[in-house]
Amino acid sequence: MKKLYVVLDSIPYLEKRLSLFLKVFSVLVLLLIGYYWLLQIVRHAYYTELSEKSRIRNIKIVAPRGVIRDRNGVIIASSSPSFVLEIVREEVENKDLLLNEIANILKKDVLELKNLYETKERVTPRFYPIILMENLSREEVVKIEAYKWKLKGAKISYRSERSYPFNDYCSHLIGYVSQITKEDIERLKNKIYGAKIGKTGIESIFEDYLKGFDGVTKVEVDAYGRKQKVLYRLDPVSGGSIKLTIDWELQEIAEKSLGDKNGAVVAISTKTGEVLALVSHPNFDPNLFVKGLDKDEWKKINNNPFHPLQNKAIQGAYPPGSTFKIITAIAGLEEGVINEDTAFYCYGKKRLGNRDFRCWKDGGHGRVNIHKAMVESCDVFFYEVSLKLGPDKIAHYARLFGFGEKTSIGLPGELSGNVPDSQWKKKRYKQIWYDGDTLPYGIGQGYLTVTPLQLALSYAAFANGGSLFKPIIVKEIETNDGKIIKEQIPSVRKHVNLNPKTIEIIRKALIGVVNEAGGTGYASRLNGIIVAGKTGTAQVRSFKERRKLSGFHNDHAWFVGFAPAYDPEIVVCAFVMHGGHGGGVAAPIVKDVIEKYYLKKKVEYAKASENK
Amino acid sequence: MLRQVKTNKLFWEGIFIISVIIIIGCINLYSALYSQTGRIDILFYKHLIWLVVGIFLSFLFQQLKPVDIENFSSIFYIISCALLVVVLLIGKKVNGAQRWLGFGSFSFQPSEFAKLALIFFMAKLFKQMPVVETGYRLNQLFVPLLIVMIPVVLVLKQPDLGTAIIIFSITFFMILLMGINKRLLMTSITGFVLLSPILYHFLKDYQKKRFLAFLSPESDPLGIGYHTIQAKIAVSTGGLMGKGFLKGTQSKLGYIPEKHTDFVFSVFSEEWGFVGVVFFILAYVYLIYWMFRVTKGINDRFLFLSASGIIFLFSLHFLINLAMVGGLFPVVGIPLPLMSYGGSALIIYLIAIGFMLKQSLQ
Numbered sequence: 012m013k014k015l016y017v018v019l020d021s022i023p024y025l026e027k028r029l030s031l032f033l034k035v036f037s038v039l040v041l042l043l044i045g046y047y048w049l050l051q052i053v054r055h056a057y058y059t060e061l062s063e064k065s066r067i068r069n070i071k072i073v074a075p076r077g078v079i080r081d082r083n084g085v086i087i088a089s090s091s092p093s094f095v096l097e098i099v100r101e102e103v104e105n106k107d108l109l110l111n112e113i114a115n116i117l118k119k120d121v122l123e124l125k126n127l128y129e130t131k132e133r134v135t136p137r138f139y140p141i142i143l144m145e146n147l148s149r150e151e152v153v154k155i156e157a158y159k160w161k162l163k164g165a166k167i168s169y170r171s172e173r174s175y176p177f178n179d180y181c182s183h184l185i186g187y188v189s190q191i192t193k194e195d196i197e198r199l200k201n202k203i204y205g206a207k208i209g210k211t212g213i214e215s216i217f218e219d220y221l222k223g224f225d226g227v228t229k230v231e232v233d234a235y236g237r238k239q240k241v242l243y244r245l246d247p248v249s250g251g252s253i254k255l256t257i258d259w260e261l262q263e264i265a266e267k268s269l270g271d272k273n274g275a276v277v278a279i280s281t282k283t284g285e286v287l288a289l290v291s292h293p294n295f296d297p298n299l300f301v302k303g304l305d306k307d308e309w310k311k312i313n314n315n316p317f318h319p320l321q322n323k324a325i326q327g328a329y330p331p332g333s334t335f336k337i338i339t340a341i342a343g344l345e346e347g348v349i350n351e352d353t354a355f356y357c358y359g360k361k362r363l364g365n366r367d368f369r370c371w372k373d374g375g376h377g378r379v380n381i382h383k384a385m386v387e388s389c390d391v392f393f394y395e396v397s398l399k400l401g402p403d404k405i406a407h408y409a410r411l412f413g414f415g416e417k418t419s420i421g422l423p424g425e426l427s428g429n430v431p432d433s434q435w436k437k438k439r440y441k442q443i444w445y446d447g448d449t450l451p452y453g454i455g456q457g458y459l460t461v462t463p464l465q466l467a468l469s470y471a472a473f474a475n476g477g478s479l480f481k482p483i484i485v486k487e488i489e490t491n492d493g494k495i496i497k498e499q500i501p502s503v504r505k506h507v508n509l510n511p512k513t514i515e516i517i518r519k520a521l522i523g524v525v526n527e528a529g530g531t532g533y534a535s536r537l538n539g540i541i542v543a544g545k546t547g548t549a550q551v552r553s554f555k556e557r558r559k560l561s562g563f564h565n566d567h568a569w570f571v572g573f574a575p576a577y578d579p580e581i582v583v584c585a586f587v588m589h590g591g592h593g594g595g596v597a598a599p600i601v602k603d604v605i606e607k608y609y610l611k612k613k614v615e616y617a618k619a620s621e622n623k
Numbered sequence: 624m625l626r627q628v629k630t631n632k633l634f635w636e637g638i639f640i641i642s643v644i645i646i647i648g649c650i651n652l653y654s655a656l657y658s659q660t661g662r663i664d665i666l667f668y669k670h671l672i673w674l675v676v677g678i679f680l681s682f683l684f685q686q687l688k689p690v691d692i693e694n695f696s697s698i699f700y701i702i703s704c705a706l707l708v709v710v711l712l713i714g715k716k717v718n719g720a721q722r723w724l725g726f727g728s729f730s731f732q733p734s735e736f737a738k739l740a741l742i743f744f745m746a747k748l749f750k751q752m753p754v755v756e757t758g759y760r761l762n763q764l765f766v767p768l769l770i771v772m773i774p775v776v777l778v779l780k781q782p783d784l785g786t787a788i789i790i791f792s793i794t795f796f797m798i799l800l801m802g803i804n805k806r807l808l809m810t811s812i813t814g815f816v817l818l819s820p821i822l823y824h825f826l827k828d829y830q831k832k833r834f835l836a837f838l839s840p841e842s843d844p845l846g847i848g849y850h851t852i853q854a855k856i857a858v859s860t861g862g863l864m865g866k867g868f869l870k871g872t873q874s875k876l877g878y879i880p881e882k883h884t885d886f887v888f889s890v891f892s893e894e895w896g897f898v899g900v901v902f903f904i905l906a907y908v909y910l911i912y913w914m915f916r917v918t919k920g921i922n923d924r925f926l927f928l929s930a931s932g933i934i935f936l937f938s939l940h941f942l943i944n945l946a947m948v949g950g951l952f953p954v955v956g957i958p959l960p961l962m963s964y965g966g967s968a969l970i971i972y973l974i975a976i977g978f979m980l981k982q983s984l985q
Contacts, residue, residue: 021754021924022921022922022924022927024754025800025801025924025927025928025931026918026919026927028799028800028802029800029915029918029931029934030915032796032799032800032931032934032935033911033912033915036911036938036942037908039942040904040908040942043904043942043945043946043949044900044901044904046946046949046951047858047892047897047900047901047904047945047949048897050855050858050859050949050950051858051859051861051862051863051892051896051897051900052862052863052897054859055859055860055862055863057859058855058856058859058860059859059860059862061852061856062856062857062859062860062872062873066872066873066878231872
């Protein structure tokens with residue numbers, strides 16, 4: 012056994028050991044001071060940034076969106092305060108109870124409201140209020156306010172919201188504003204969830220001008236996300252306003268005149284290329300997109316076989332039918348294959364090889380010259396002219412008038428249409444061009460397709476003596492600081508040099524179409540103003556389409572008219588899908604718009620003379 | 624005569640440094656409990672009441688002769704163990720832990736009492752044991768280990784890992800002070816390290832989480848790592864000079880849990896900055912050094928060991944708490960003596976301080 016040393020005087024021994032402990036303690040204290048120095052001095056900036064992030068919250072104040080007006084100042088897209096019902100999650104004590112109460116007060120379905128809440132909750136970031144309902148009516152606001160004591164966590168607040176006072180009118184051109192999607196955020200980068208952005212039309216193209224600058228409130232929040240105090244506030248700056256070239260009175264009359272028929276109406280100033288009206292039916296109510304479409308509303312739009320979202324004036328290309336005869340005629344006259352007096356005999360059809368090419372008039376027109384052929388829209392005459400010209404010459408003149416290329420109107424999804432020639436057919440179908448292809452070409456059928464806007468512009472070019480304009484839709488932009496930017500000034504894309512004699516012959520013929528008894532456009536004549544124009548009835552040739560849309564296999568109806576016949580100011584093109592005869596269906600629409608145009612002019616003139 | 628003046632000087636030095644720390648504690652607690660509405664929290668008044676009660680009980684305790692303390696220490700120990708049993712039977716459950724005995728609106732934490740009782744009982748035990756130059760062997764340590772394990776197990780049952788560690792450490796410290804066989808020390812340290820995975824297995828889920836959160840708080844910043852990160856942010860944003868009295872933001876906005884108890888030092892660091900922290904640490908070190916000087920003048924082994932235990936109690940709380948607030952130590956419920964809110968702890972520390980003050984007069 013080892014010997015135990017019993018130290019009698021233990022205190023000095025313990026003292027020695029205690030001071031050892033104190034030395035260890037001192038070292039640890041020094042390390043601790045060093046660590047606090049590291050934390051408070053060296054890492055200070057890093058942790059300060061971290062704390063700002065968790066302590067200060069930025070709350071966006073959405074800038075009121077700039078308004079869109081017509082050329083006379085009529086507001087067609089406005090920003091108005093809208094009441095919304097917000098749920099501040101941090102303040103809600105019992106979610107189910109609260110939703111029950113809200114459903115009770117507003118007489119809504121509880122389950123639906125709960126679904127809505129869950130959907131919205133998923134897209135709302137943490138610490139942001141859930142916007143449960145938008146566009147509350149006055150009564151709803153009053154009810155909520157009255158039962159406020161029962162609804163802890165629910166709050167009425169208001170914000171600027173886009174609204175379209177004329178609902179579905181002009182919806183394709185204006186476009187709409189709606190909730191930003193995930194794809195938009197990836198594309199635009201500087202946007203956040205919950206924002207609403209312009210999706211199509213003017214709203215989308217001029218998003219940067221219209222949106223303004225959002226304001227921000229920097230709020231200090233506690234660990235539960237509750238607001239403590241406002242540290243900083245930057246007021247939003249509202250967006251700039253846009254003045255369109257659209258004349259709302261013309262737009263309205265065109266919308267009404269087209270009515271529930273499907274198709275498009277385009278009215279253009281022949282002297283500037285300004286678009287005065289642009290209608291496409293079926294249309295849609297952009298207000299629905301602002302609010303957010305529910306399933307049924309979306310289904311209704313999506314399942315409509317006539318595609319309400321498609322702007323038929325620029326995003327649809329159709330065979331122009333007889334309205335194209337003006338090009339064939341011009342080509343014939345300019346190329347010298349016919350003259351004013353050249354005449355052909357119409358038996359009601361033309362035989363080519365073993366095929367009959369029919370004229371619309373079964374009995375035939377008899378002996379026709381160019382004037383009569385235009386006025387009565389004789390097909391056989393133009394079959395003959397086409398044969399003499401050949402496809403490449405027709406294509407050449409069609410291109411001169413802007414067919415086959417985009418008009419550069421600046422709206423998304425514009426189609427260029429198709430101007431076929433022998434080269435094109437070889438490439439497309441690996442076949443040579445037959446005369447059988449040429450005959451329908453001359454009367455605007457076959458492979459040829461045009462957009463209503465292209466057609467309107469080509470007539471405008473003819474009417475003003477050969478200037479093919481770039482179409483303009485925006486007259487001016489006024490920025491939020493009052494500066495006016497002229498967005499688009501009239502510009503001529505190209506000038507077509509035509510023999511004055513040619514112009515005269517065609518003009519007389521177009522006047523005849525409207526004003527002579529037996530003219531196919533007789534339905535669009537006006538008292539006091541001479542209207543000139545051309546009808547078109549384009550066969551819907553696709554059998555597949557016919558089968559699919561049984562009952563909708565009528566021909567497309569066209570009419571393009573301008574007035575006054577001499578020194579014209581306005582050209583209007585009406586296109587009615589499966590409408591039937593151009594003269595009967597489309598011509599009255601053009602008449603209505605031109606009539607309105609001159610009625611307005613008269614009123615303005617009277618006002619101007621009164622003021623003198 | 625000269626000696627009398629000297630010891631008196633030591634006494635007044637003690638009074639001075641303790642007053643400084645208590646005043647800092649009150650000012651800081653006022654800020655920690657300050658709300659932006661400007662209403663003074665009831666807990667602040669409670670703290671002042673506990674302070675008065677503590678000083679009174681401290682005077683009462685000083686009336687006991689050293690011999691009486693030595694004689695009573697076993698009774699203190701038995702009472703504290705009994706209270707620990709009682710608290711497990713009828714204690715108040717707060718946040719899942721059963722640590723308090725309620726008396727109306729006041730509650731008492733027996734585990735705090737156990738800390739001091741154990742110090743005195745261990746001191747008595749080791750006074751009766753011979754000092755062995757080669758250090759104690761395991762068979763000689765059997766009794767002290769058995770004595771400490773009773774309160775340790777009871778406290779672990781609450782569960783309160785932090786206090787259990789403190790209680791065990793007190794005994795371990797005493798053993799180190801008396802001397803332990805080097806081979807035994809090495810074996811036990813190696814054993815502890817090897818067994819730690821198994822010990823970890825015995826931890827409660829929340830304790831495991833805290834431990835993992837300590838190792839990497841950023842892995843779950845909104846969950847369990849939240850305390851650690853938010854306390855670090857509060858301390859760090861204090862910078863060199865601090866944000867100023869009542870101007871702390873992290874703690875005022877509710878980012879710091881337990882801001883008036885275990886994490887009270889984060890409020891202090893945020894508002895007084897590195898300068899304040901250094902001042903506070905120096906003040907505390909001065910307190911410890913003063914206790915050391917008092918202890919050096921003691922001739923009785925029981926009193927010497929008791930005083931050493933008290934030094935250790937203060938130093939350990941101080942080190943662990945500051946390390947915990949700074950994110951250097953896992954979150955265990957260890958308060959900062961004389962700074963954290965908590966009646967039982969405050970009374971126990973005031974009694975301990977009173978004991979030291981009395982020794983400074985001897």
